[in-house]
Amino acid sequence: MIKRLFIFLVLFLFAAMFYDLADNYQESTELSSLATRYVDKGPDELGAANLVTSVVVTYRGLDTLGEVTVLFLSAAVVGLLLGLMEKQAGNQSQKQDKTESSELVQTTVQYLLPIIFLLGAYIFLNGHLTPGGGFQGGAVIASGIVLLFLALPYARLRHALLSVLESLSGFAYVLVGIFGLVLAGGFLDNRFLPLGTYGELLSAGAIPLIYIFIGLKVGTELSVVLEHFKSDQQD
Amino acid sequence: MDLPVSTITLSAGLALLLIGMWGMLTQKNIIRMIIGFSLIDTGVHMIMVSIGYLSGGTAPIINAAVDRATALQTVVDPVPSALVLTAIVIGLGITAVMLAFAVQIHDKKKSLSIEDCTESKW
Numbered sequence: 511m512i513k514r515l516f517i518f519l520v521l522f523l524f525a526a527m528f529y530d531l532a533d534n535y536q537e538s539t540e541l542s543s544l545a546t547r548y549v550d551k552g553p554d555e556l557g558a559a560n561l562v563t564s565v566v567v568t569y570r571g572l573d574t575l576g577e578v579t580v581l582f583l584s585a586a587v588v589g590l591l592l593g594l595m596e597k598q599a600g601n602q603s604q605k606q607d608k609t610e611s612s613e614l615v616q617t618t619v620q621y622l623l624p625i626i627f628l629l630g631a632y633i634f635l636n637g638h639l640t641p642g643g644g645f646q647g648g649a650v651i652a653s654g655i656v657l658l659f660l661a662l663p664y665a666r667l668r669h670a671l672l673s674v675l676e677s678l679s680g681f682a683y684v685l686v687g688i689f690g691l692v693l694a695g696g697f698l699d700n701r702f703l704p705l706g707t708y709g710e711l712l713s714a715g716a717i718p719l720i721y722i723f724i725g726l727k728v729g730t731e732l733s734v735v736l737e738h739f740k741s742d743q744q745d
Numbered sequence: 746m747d748l749p750v751s752t753i754t755l756s757a758g759l760a761l762l763l764i765g766m767w768g769m770l771t772q773k774n775i776i777r778m779i780i781g782f783s784l785i786d787t788g789v790h791m792i793m794v795s796i797g798y799l800s801g802g803t804a805p806i807i808n809a810a811v812d813r814a815t816a817l818q819t820v821v822d823p824v825p826s827a828l829v830l831t832a833i834v835i836g837l838g839i840t841a842v843m844l845a846f847a848v849q850i851h852d853k854k855k856s857l858s859i860e861d862c863t864e865s866k867w
Contacts, residue, residue, distance in 0.1 A: 517770045524766055528759050531792075537749050537800045538822075545822040549805065553813055561805035561820065565827040577831045584838030591845040595852055641806065645834050728834075735841050739848070 557705035558638040558714040566643065567717050571698030575687065578727060582680065585731045592738040611661050619661040626654035634725030638714040644721040648728025655733040659740050667737050676730040679723040686716055686723070751798040758791030775847045775857045779840060786836040790829045797825030 541549060548565055558564040566574055610616070634647030658665055690699035700720070706713035765784030772778050802821035807813050811820060847857065854861045 517767070520770065521763055521767055525759075525763060528762070528792075532752075532755055532759055535752060535755055535796075537751050537798060539800050541799065541817065541820075541822055542824075545824050546817060548823055549816050549820060553807055553816075559807045561807070561816075561823040562826045562830065565823050566830055570827060573831055577834050580835050581838045584842045587842050588845040591842075591849050595849065639806075639808075641804065643830075645830065739844070 558717055560638055563638050567720050568700050585735050588735050588738050615661045623654050634721045637721040638717045644724025645728050647725040651729035652732035672730045676727055679726040683723040751795040754791050754795040758788045761788030773858050779843045793825045793829050797822035
């Protein structure tokens with residue numbers, strides 16, 4: 511009973527802590543000074559139509575590099591934890607009866623998978639113009655991999671290829687950042703490439719380049735994480 | 746009564762946060778605790794986005810609908826949106842690690858109940 515009391519106390523204190531925020535909340539009618547700076551100068555400075563992208567990729571680009579690092583770290587931890595178990599399970603997991611999905615599902619996946627990958631690539635290529643970007647596009651690609659695993663439970667990804675692609679795109683992302691440091695204003699500055707015509711696909715300097723690398727990295731990383739969770743269930 | 750949309754998302758975010766906290770504290774099943782964490786995560790995102798909302802504002806993307814000259818008056822704050830974008834990805838990474846630990850615990854103990862993990866209990 512005393513435990514339940516504590517739980518209620520914790521919940522009550524949390525509610526009290528946030529009650530003030532909710533009670534005094536007023537919808538703001540004008541942007542903060544930082545946001546004003548970003549909205550006012552952002553389109554001219556960086557040439558990105560999507561202002562969230564200009565904040566994520568350039569103004570706060572270092573945070574995004576940290577975010578990519580955190581995602582890489584979590585993929586590595588998942589690989590470590592579940593990879594050990596696969597080794598322990600060894601070869602004994604080969605003998606169960608194979609339950610594959612119906613031919614209808616398998617054929618549909620064969621046609622849908624390229625289109626899903628294309629949509630993912632479209633989303634991260636247009637990250638500076640429309641809602642979307644590297645992380646969203648990568649997630650769409652990984653969702654295609656989920657569909658593949660649903661249709662063909664015993665499909666295997668080519669880990670060597672994926673890890674090479676992932677490492678290369680992570681390396682290229684940092685390299686683009688260093689180019690910005692040397693050729694333009696600072697680390698991850700996108701203006702070492704021409705800004706181009708505002709609102710076109712090839713514009714906003716290095717932002718599309720960075721988002722391509724992020725998209726590839728996130729897509730491959732999430733796919734490998736998903737495969738770890740899947741192949742684990744075979745024993 | 747006329748409720749602005751940001752008040753609704755703010756209150757819903759707070760409610761999700763409390764539900765998630767309750768779930769993490771009371772549930773014995775590890776998967777349910779992870780679901781509680783995800784609820785807290787989503788609640789915090791909703792609170793952050795509603796704080797960045799501007800009355801009658803639209804998405805901070807300049808296109809045919811949002812003119813560059815009047816953007817300062819029509820778009821919402823892009824900074825919380827960017828922050829939430831980062832937070833979503835990190836929440837995903839943490840959830841994946843927690844699920845991997847849950848798989849490991851289930852493999853070792855053949856159970857998902859937190860009561861069976863007695864090693865570090867005091």
